[in-house]
């Protein structure tokens with residue numbers, strides 16, 4: 001045994017798609033917030049949670065509830081409270097659940113954080129992105145570095161677990177540039193950080209600029225050196241990566257909700273454009289909901305839940321997902337457990353080659369990515385699963 005919990009972690013993800021400003025790099029399912037409380041969407045999401053409760057075999061009470069987006073910090077504390085109450089009524093909560101909220105630094109006051117905490121939120125993840133005002137302008141953010149610092153303080157004052165997201169690998173960013181921003185990030189003294197390399201997706205404003213040759217992404221060599229720098233500096237600061245982009249001071253500080261995904265747990269996904277992995281009639285299904293808020297609300301009025309697409313996942317499908325998620329974790333994944341759960345075995349020739357080339361390590365049935373493989377994680381996973 002590798003000490004991993006044998007129970008299936010179970011989470012609920014609520015997607016709140018509204019943002020006051022749409023960032024030019026963002027490829028999430030987002031819509032501009034033009035005022036109002038969007039109570040129609042809130043009530044639809046509540047119905048969707050209830051609809052899931054009536055249809056699925058939940059593996060137990062919830063270990064985590066995550067309000068993500070978009071910008072769920074635009075919800076009022078009363079709306080947040082209604083969502084938490086519904087989740088608890090429908091699925092129940094395990095001991096010490098993680099109840100988290102993604103927040104934009106804009107207008108995140110101590111009072112607001114305290115009100116969210118009173119509503120039941122115990123973790124706030126703040127989209128700081130950078131502590132350099134020039135980077136923030138480039139990223140199209142609606143807050144300054146000082147406002148982001150104040151937002152982090154506000155969350156800490158409210159005594160909730162606090163995490164900050166940063167984006168690096170900006171076009172033209174040198175190791176020295178990133179080093180300064182990274183040091184400023186670590187000076188915040190938080191127990192959890194997410195450091196994401198900028199991805200530029202077609203269809204986003206940045207994607208359009210890249211297609212026109214006006215925005216040149218970092219090349220592979222630069223990307224690898226920025227990644228290595230992140231690993232070194234965070235290790236020195238006692239914030240080792242427990243996942244490719246996520247760093248925690250202690251195991252208790254890790255994001256339990258993201259671990260549900262990375263450890264191939266079950267989760268219900270509600271809200272426009274949310275995905276889920278749920279068990280129905282003893283079989284694992286992938287679910288998705290309508291992207292547009294209006295279509296999502298219409299689906300719920302018609303059928304009593306938001307799922308518009310569901311597909312049965314075979315053992316191989318499940319194994320591929322488990323591999324591509326699990327390998328992103330420092331601790332790796334248990335191939336023996338994967339085989340007993342799904343019947344899947346890896347191509348032994350590929351595995352042997354990647355181990356011999358020092359990209360992977362296999363010991364005691366646990367498959368892990370070695371240092372050399374981290375900067376190439378996506379390519380490695382692809383090589384293994386195709």
Ligand SMILES: C[S@@+](CC[C@H](N)C(=O)[O-])C[C@H]1O[C@@H](n2cnc3c(N)ncnc32)[C@H](O)[C@@H]1O
Pocket residue numbers: 019025026027028068069070071102103104105126127128129165166167196197198199200201
């Ligand atoms: C779904 S967003 C929600 C956070 C919140 N709306 C905000 O922006 O402050 C979660 C995080 O994803 C990251 N992110 C979004 N788009 C990204 C991209 N194209 N490349 C890298 N990171 C990205 C950002 O760090 C962001 O804070």
Ligand code: SF4
Pocket residue numbers: 018019021022023026027028030069070071104127
């Ligand atoms: S990064 Fe955050 S605030 Fe910006 S558009 Fe995406 S979800 Fe909205």
